[in-house]
Amino acid sequence: MPKRFVFVVRQPPYSGARNAEMLDQILAAAAFDLAVDVLFLDDGVWHLQSGQSPQNAGLRRFAPMLQTLELYDVREIAVEAESLEERALAAEKLILPVRCLARIDIPDWIAGHEIAVSCG
Amino acid sequence: MKFVIQINASPREAQAANTGYQFIKAALANGHDILLVFFYYDGVCNAQVPAFAGEDDLSAHWCALARAHALDFVLCVSAAQRRGLASCEGADDRRLAPGFRIGGLGQWVDACLKADRILAFGV
Amino acid sequence: MQLDRQGFLADPSSWNEELAERLADTIGIRLTEEHWEIVRFIRDYYRRYEYLPNARLFVKAIQKSLGADKGSSRYLHKLFPGGPLKQVCLVAGLPKPPGCL
């Protein structure tokens, strides 16, 4: 059976080159037609906030890049429901369709993978 | 067991690279295999050679370890390019400490598929 | 037409179809409709995602959008023998993709 990857994103956007580099690593696995899931936790969920316009801060937009997750058949884009709630974010207003997982179900969900990678 | 190790931090900013180094030594001492040490994010800075000697220099320790155990130390090319450690004009490994080479995420994925365990040091 | 040290268009906003022909000329390629299809594809990709794929993803993205015949290294190498992703970005007036040597 092919190995299932999960990438866990906990850092907010605009964390320097890290954002693009974490996406490169996720997509590298996806490019091999592997089963790849991404989990946004804690401040990582801020990546999914709609309406980000960092141009006036002199920063590059990252949200469009994240949309390539869908293009390359990343299997599941999951977020933790509590992480959204704590930040007053609504799942249906995010920039990508996501699967919401309750905090209590996170350990079992992660345990269903063969390779876990922290992306900061 | 077969390990893939990812080093994500510069040796000058955090302890994580040193921890990874200690872990690899212990894993080898316990009879495990290290398929690949992949340097990513600021971890590519482990391949920089300091311009002066004297301070404890992890890159020298990495070199010795790579030589002693014939380990494969790969820097992600785009992470290295972003930090000025690889040129954009050709495969130029000359600015790297001996023992390190330029490679890509494809090698990391490949090694992960063959490995029993994947560990990262420094997020 | 101003080029950078690696032969890429210095000012991407100055790109137009006529410049594309001249850029292609610098790498010895005469653009056919097959070339244009790939050039338009990568410009559209970059406009939408503001990010360039790596070589492997590039092939995969073409596969999804133009079909398996065109989404193959062999087909793309025939069109752009010096490295499809790098050369198509050069012709399309886009930045040099990271990771390309």
Added chain:
Amino acid sequence: MSVLHLVNTSPFETVALIRCLERAGEGDAVLLLENGVYGALSGCGFSAKVAAAAGSLDIVVLEPDLEARGLDRARLLQSLRLVGYSGFVELAVRHPLSLSWT
């Protein structure tokens, strides 16, 4: 598959330790290393949470990092165990997955 969680930041500086404990599953291990070893202290604001989690998790402290920081065993929560780098490798062997928390 069980997870080896690595926590390498001080609980006085970040919430990584608490966030990790909230997502660790029964049978997982949590290794406190580097500045994360401060999370093994007793009598601090977070200590009760760590002690409670030690019921269902294997919470382990990397001894060389503890020594480096001049902390002796007497100041730590009772239920935690200490390992060296070999013990760290054994933990990685026992748990197929690993996640880092910063």
